[in-house]
Amino acid sequence: MKLIGKLTIFLCGTLLIVFANKFPDFGDPHSPAATHLSPYFIEHTMADTSVPNIVTSVLADYRGYDTMFETTVILAAGLACFFLLRLPEEEEKEIYFRHVPTGVTIRIEECGAAPEDSEVFQRIDSQWVPCDIIIRSTSRLLIPFIQIFALYVVAHGHHSPGGGFQGGVVLGAAVILFAISHNLRTTVAKIGEKSAAIMSAAGVFIYAGTGALCLVLGESFLNYGALAPILGTDRVMARSHGILIVEIGVALAVMSVMIWIYYNLSSAGKQDEGL
Amino acid sequence: MIWQLDLIILVLVIVCAIAAINVKDLLSAAILLGAYSFLLCLLWAIMGAVDVAFTEATVGAGVSTVFCVAAVFHTTRRTTD
Numbered sequence: 360m361k362l363i364g365k366l367t368i369f370l371c372g373t374l375l376i377v378f379a380n381k382f383p384d385f386g387d388p389h390s391p392a393a394t395h396l397s398p399y400f401i402e403h404t405m406a407d408t409s410v411p412n413i414v415t416s417v418l419a420d421y422r423g424y425d426t427m428f429e430t431t432v433i434l435a436a437g438l439a440c441f442f443l444l445r446l447p448e449e450e451e452k453e454i455y456f457r458h459v460p461t462g463v464t465i466r467i468e469e470c471g472a473a474p475e476d477s478e479v480f481q482r483i484d485s486q487w488v489p490c491d492i493i494i495r496s497t498s499r500l501l502i503p504f505i506q507i508f509a510l511y512v513v514a515h516g517h518h519s520p521g522g523g524f525q526g527g528v529v530l531g532a533a534v535i536l537f538a539i540s541h542n543l544r545t546t547v548a549k550i551g552e553k554s555a556a557i558m559s560a561a562g563v564f565i566y567a568g569t570g571a572l573c574l575v576l577g578e579s580f581l582n583y584g585a586l587a588p589i590l591g592t593d594r595v596m597a598r599s600h601g602i603l604i605v606e607i608g609v610a611l612a613v614m615s616v617m618i619w620i621y622y623n624l625s626s627a628g629k630q631d632e633g634l
Numbered sequence: 635m636i637w638q639l640d641l642i643i644l645v646l647v648i649v650c651a652i653a654a655i656n657v658k659d660l661l662s663a664a665i666l667l668g669a670y671s672f673l674l675c676l677l678w679a680i681m682g683a684v685d686v687a688f689t690e691a692t693v694g695a696g697v698s699t700v701f702c703v704a705a706v707f708h709t710t711r712r713t714t715d
Contacts, residue, residue: 385681412685414685522685525689528696529692529696531697532692539700624705627708633707
C-alpha cells in the first residue's frame with residue numbers, strides 16, 4: 360500500500376516537473392493571462408467598482424459565482440463533519456469535578472449526585488485536565504484583539520489584503536483558542552452548536568440573497584449595481600457596498616463552520632469533553 | 635523575487651513534505667504539515683500574492699493544523715505503516 364502511494368506521488372511529481380517547463384515564465388508579459396485577462400481588471404476595476412484591491416473585486420464581484428459556491432463548499436464540509444461525527448446525547452457514566460480551593464479531584468460514579476458547576480466545584484474532563492492560569496489569562500487578553508483584527512480584515516478587504524475568508528477564519532480561530540484554553544463545555548455554552556449551524560447557513564443565505572435581490576431588481580444574478588436605489592448611491596459605489604455585504608456573509612459562514620467542525624472533531628461528536 | 639531565498643524555501647517545503655509522509659508520529663506529521671503550509675505562505679508572499687498568502691497562513695497553517703491535532707487527540711499517536 361505504501362509502495363503504491365509512493366509510486367503515485369513519484370509519477371505525479373515527474374509529470375508536474377516535466378510540464379512545468381511549458382508554463383509561461385513568472386511575470387511574463389506575453390503569457391495569455393497577462394495579455395487578455397489581467398489588463399482588463401487592472402484598467403477597469405477602479406472605474407467599475409471603486410475598489411483599490413483588485414483581488415477583492417475579482418473574487419467578490421467579477422467572479423462572484425465562484426466565491427458563492429466556495430462558501431457553499433465550506434458549508435457542505437461543516438455538514439459532512441456533522442453527519443459523520445455527531446453522536447446522540449447519552450447519559451454520562453462517570454464525571455469528574457475539581458474542588459477549586461483545595462485542588463482535590465472528585466470522581467462521581469454512575470447515578471451519583473453531582474454538585475452544581477460553580478466557583479467551588481468545577482467540572483473537568485476525564486482525559487486532559489489543564490488548570491493553567493497563565494494560558495487562560497493570556498488567551499483571555501489576546502482574544503479581543505484577535506477578534507478586532509479579524510473584523511478589520513473583513514471590513515478593510517477593499518483596500519488591503521484580506522476579506523471574508525481570512526477574517527472569518529481568524530474569527531473562528533479566536534473561538535477555537537478560547538475552547539483550547541478553557542474547555543469545550545464553556546465554549547458550547549457561549550456559542551451553541553445550533554447557533555453555529557444557523558449562522559453558517561445564514562452566511563450563505565446573505566450571499567445568495569444579495570444575488571437574488573439583484574435578480575428581483577431586474578438585473579443579472581450578483582450584479583450589485585442593481586442595488587443602487589436601495590443603498591442610495593450610484594452604481595459604482597453600490598458595487599463596492601455589495602462586495603462588503605457578501606464578504607460579511609462569507610465571514611459569518613466561514614467563522615461558524617470552523618467552530619462547528621472544531622466542536623465535532625475535538626470531542627468525537629459528543630460535545631462534552633474535548634481538546 | 636530573490637532566487638536564493640526562493641530556493642531555500644522550496645527545498646524546505648520539499649523536506650517538510652517528505653518528512654510529513656515518512657514520520658511515524660501522527661502529531662509530528664500534523665505539525666510538519668503546519669510548517670509546510672507556513673513555508674508555502676512565505677512563497678506566495680514572495681511572489682506578491684498577499685491575499686493567497688494570508689489565506690494559506692490562516693487556513694493552512696492555523697485552523698487545519700488545529701483540526702489535525704484535535705483528530706490525533708482521539709486516536710493513537712503511533713502509526714503502523
